Amino acid sequence: xxxxxxxxxxxxxxAWGSEFVFGLAGDTVIPLLEALRRQGRVRYVGTxxxxxxxxxxxxxxxxxxxxxxxxxxxxxxxxxxxNGVYDAHMDRVPLLALTGQxxxxxxxxxxxxxxxxxxxxxxxxxxNHTLAAPEQLPExxxxxxxxxxxxxxxxxxxxxxxxxxxPAPGPVRRRPAYLTERPEPGPQSLADAAALLDGAQRPxxxxxxxxxxxxxxxxxxxxxxDAAIIHTIPAMxxxxxxxxxxxxxxxxxxxxxxxxxxxxxxxxLVIGSTWxxxxxxxDARFIQIDHHRPNLGLTFxxxxxxxxxxxxxxxxxxxxxxxTRKDQWRQTIDRLKAALSASLAxxxxxxxxxxxxxxxxxxxxxxxxxxxxxxxALTEAVAPDAILCLDVGENTFWVARxxxxxxxxxxxxxxxxxxxxxxxxxxxxxxxxxRRQVVAVVGDGGFAMTMAxxxxxxxxxxxxxxxxxxxxxxxxxxxxxxxxxxxPFGVSLHNPDFAxxxxxxxxEGFAVDKAQDLPPVLRRALGSGMPTVIDVDTQPLMPxxxxxxxxLKPQPPSLAEQAAWLxxx
Numbered sequence: 108x109x110x111x112x113x114x115x116x117x118x119x120x121x122a123w124g125s126e127f128v129f130g131l132a133g134d135t136v137i138p139l140l141e142a143l144r145r146q147g148r149v150r151y152v153g154t155x156x157x158x159x160x161x162x163x164x165x166x167x168x169x170x171x172x173x174x175x176x177x178x179x180x181x182x183x184x185x186x187x188x189x190n191g192v193y194d195a196h197m198d199r200v201p202l203l204a205l206t207g208q209x210x211x212x213x214x215x216x217x218x219x220x221x222x223x224x225x226x227x228x229x230x231x232x233x234x235n236h237t238l239a240a241p242e243q244l245p246e247x248x249x250x251x252x253x254x255x256x257x258x259x260x261x262x263x264x265x266x267x268x269x270x271x272x273x274p275a276p277g278p279v280r281r282r283p284a285y286l287t288e289r290p291e292p293g294p295q296s297l298a299d300a301a302a303l304l305d306g307a308q309r310p311x312x313x314x315x316x317x318x319x320x321x322x323x324x325x326x327x328x329x330x331x332x333d334a335a336i337i338h339t340i341p342a343m344x345x346x347x348x349x350x351x352x353x354x355x356x357x358x359x360x361x362x363x364x365x366x367x368x369x370x371x372x373x374x375x376l377v378i379g380s381t382w383x384x385x386x387x388x389x390d391a392r393f394i395q396i397d398h399h400r401p402n403l404g405l406t407f408x409x410x411x412x413x414x415x416x417x418x419x420x421x422x423x424x425x426x427x428x429x430x431t432r433k434d435q436w437r438q439t440i441d442r443l444k445a446a447l448s449a450s451l452a453x454x455x456x457x458x459x460x461x462x463x464x465x466x467x468x469x470x471x472x473x474x475x476x477x478x479x480x481x482x483x484a485l486t487e488a489v490a491p492d493a494i495l496c497l498d499v500g501e502n503t504f505w506v507a508r509x510x511x512x513x514x515x516x517x518x519x520x521x522x523x524x525x526x527x528x529x530x531x532x533x534x535x536x537x538x539x540x541x542r543r544q545v546v547a548v549v550g551d552g553g554f555a556m557t558m559a560x561x562x563x564x565x566x567x568x569x570x571x572x573x574x575x576x577x578x579x580x581x582x583x584x585x586x587x588x589x590x591x592x593x594x595p596f597g598v599s600l601h602n603p604d605f606a607x608x609x610x611x612x613x614x615e616g617f618a619v620d621k622a623q624d625l626p627p628v629l630r631r632a633l634g635s636g637m638p639t640v641i642d643v644d645t646q647p648l649m650p651x652x653x654x655x656x657x658x659l660k661p662q663p664p665s666l667a668e669q670a671a672w673l674x675x676x
Contacts, residue, residue, distance in 0.1 A: 112241050112266065113142040115275035116205065119248055121148035123256075123282045125174045127167060127538060128152070128205075129160035133180025135207030135220075138271035149176075152538065152567070155559040157184050159531040161191020161204065162520075162557070166532035167539050168200035169518050170494065174255060175200070175535075180207040181268075182220025185227065190525055193231045196261035197522035199381075199399070203255055203262050204228070208237060210269040224265045233258045237265030245277040256286050259399070289398045289416040292423070300376075300394045300411045301427035307374035307392075309436045310334040313357070316341040317379015317397060317417050319516070324421035325378065326350070331430035335372070335440045337365040339382050340503065341521060343495075344512040354443050358384045359652050360507040364443040366653040371439065379417050381406050383522065386655045396420045451509070475644040478576060480622040482509035485546070485574065488629040493544035494518065494536040498529035498553030501582040504650045506548050527556035530573060534560060537569040544633060545570070551577040551602050558608065564638040565613035572632045573640045575605055578647040586649045609640035620644035 110118070116139065120128065129152045132140055143151040154160040157179040164175030175195065179188040185206040195202035206228075208214065209221045214237075228235050234254040236247055248264060255262035292300075304310060310332045318325055322345060329336055329352050336352045338345060340360065346353045355362035357369055369375075370389050377395040383406050395402075395409040396417055403412030413420045482505055489495070495510075497503050497519040506517075518536060520528040533547035554575050564571055585598035609616030615635055617628045625643065632639035 109274045111138065111142065111271065112238070112244055112273055112275045113138040113271040114145070115244060115279065116248060116266070117142045117146055117149055119252070119279045120174075120176055120203070121146070122279050123174055123252055125176050125203075126150060127164075127535075128176045128178055129154055129163040129167075129535070130178035130205075131155070131157050131160060131180075131184065133184050133207060135180040135209060135268040136178055136205070136266075136271075138268065139178060139205065139207070139266070150538075152534075152563070154531075154563050156557065157187035158190050158527065159534075159557050159560040159563070161188045161202075162194060162525075162528050162531035163191075163535035164202050164204075165191050165195035165198070165200060166496065166518050166528070166535040168195060168202055169198065169532075170516065170536055171539050173201070174252060175202045176205065177202070178205040178207070180220075181209050181224075182222060185222070185224055189227065189231055191531075192228070192261045192263070194520050194523040194525055194528065196231055196233065198520070199259050199402075201255040201259040201261075203252060203264065204232070206263060206265045207271075208265045208267040211239070211267045212269075214267065224263070228263045231261060232263045233260040234262035234264075236263070238267060238270055241270055241273040241275055244275050245280060249280045252282070253286065256282065289419070290400060290414040292413040292415050292420060296411055296413055297423055297427060300413055301424060303374050303392050303394055303411060304332055304376065304424070304428050305431070307332070307334075308433060309371050309373045309439075310433075311368060311372035311375050312336045313369075313375050313377045313380060313382070314338040314342045314345050315378060315380020315382065316345070318342060318345050319379075321378075321418045321421060322346060322514075324418060324425060326352075328376075328421055328425055328428070331425065331428060333431070333433040333437055334376075335368045335436075335443075337361075337369055339380050340497075340507045340519060341517055342380070343507070343510070343517045344515040347513050348511040349513075351444055352440060354440070355447060356507040358382065358387060360504045361653055362447060362508060363653045364447045366655065368440065368443055370655070377407050377409075378421070451511070475578075475620055475646045476622045476625060477646045478505040478648060479509055481574065481576065481625065481643055481645065482506065484622075484625045484629055485548070486511045488626060488633060489515065489546055490544040490633075491515065493546055494533075494540060496529045496532035496536060496545065496547040498547070498549035499524050499526045500550040500553055501586070501650060502529075502548050502550040502553070502576045504583075505576070508650065526550075526553040529553060530557050530560050530564075533571040533573065534564050534567075534569055537564075537571050538567070545572070546633075547571060547573045549573060549575055550582070551575055551579065551600055551605070552581045554605070555600075555602070558605075561609060561614055561638060561640065562612045569638055570636045571638050572629070573638070575640065575642045576645040577602060577605065577642050578645045580647055582647055585647075589649065605640055605642040609638070612638075614638035614640060616640045616642065618642045618644070
């Protein structure tokens, strides 16, 4: 029986281990939809917007490490898909975007929806091609998927609708095992790294998401070196927040304690991270572990680069470093940890940078639940192995600063930083990991951007819980205006009743305006077995960004300087 181009594409997606194709129906992908309908290995997930489909594919790749796949038809649909494709590419996860295209005879003729997709996707992908003949398909599709997995990043293949129905030559090409094999560092690099660590007086382990699954060797090395630990937001849960050496998240959304420890460190071991806020980086010696060799020295000033799997490299280092007690440094770590714990236990929490309500410049004080109370309730209620999906905005700040992760897995739009990511990510997580609890923490602004996907969650009866921090404003932007001495403008939001909207979609919806009501509502939502929205009337507190204390590079203009430029004649 002859295999069509559309059927071949679906078969190869299945052969590479991808479980889902996220997309939206359209004229130029009907053959692809038919191919998905006729086979039983890859599940099609119909979304309400192409942007949501691409976010879902990106989140699937971030969670599983497998190739995420999304599709959209020609014209505006392929434009809508672009945002989520950028998210995957910027966060270096494998994604294949399939874009339908008008018939080949109509391309370049100003036919409706016949845009130059190769040009559109040029900066958003690591592979970019529109199929010109069925005979190309085996080589071109293999090259696209190989590139997405090995870079890793996003790849795009355009499929004219007439070619999708033509016969495809050749057998399906499976993913070669060597694409995912990890390198191993040489003996000299290991010796150099061990010498630097043994000579350190103030060692620090900087933990990224590449260390996930390696909690034990990270802690063993920290104990042997007497080192402090800090981490990125995606690495929350790799080291339990309560561990005495863990000083929390570093950076703009991090803790002052992590910033202080980072500033004082003389040797830093970076484990699986390409974090990118140079104003916090101290004048120290850096060792970097990463399984992807091009990441070494990409954003950190690496003195020694160790290419390899984090677990394997940590095991090799543990066998080489001598380890010594560093009493003075340990006293500093204990002091910072005590300050962090005390601030978390405080009702006011000003040591962690929450400005008084009246000081946020966003209107008169009002009632509602503080972000601290939301995070405390979430910490208590959520399962230790839950998946937390974050949107972009101040909701991310409150989770990073106040949520006490145990072993939870955090998904977010890291480098692309797109609002609207949280809800689609939760849908993908619930599909990919059906036995794990999935919670999205979003702001009202971000939720509104992709809220139509709640109907997708309801259609597939996915047991996700969506917590909306509803402060009726684009708070991050408004607070930036306040910090720079400007009048808040263009940031107020007129929101619908999100709980009622959830019920209209076939989900459950609750509105919470008192802190004492949140724990029982959370317990009910997490046990409901269906999508649930908790609309929390949230106080618009202004977070204070930790002050960088050590730098290698000139700092960017301050907010005050930027404001002066904005208001200058």
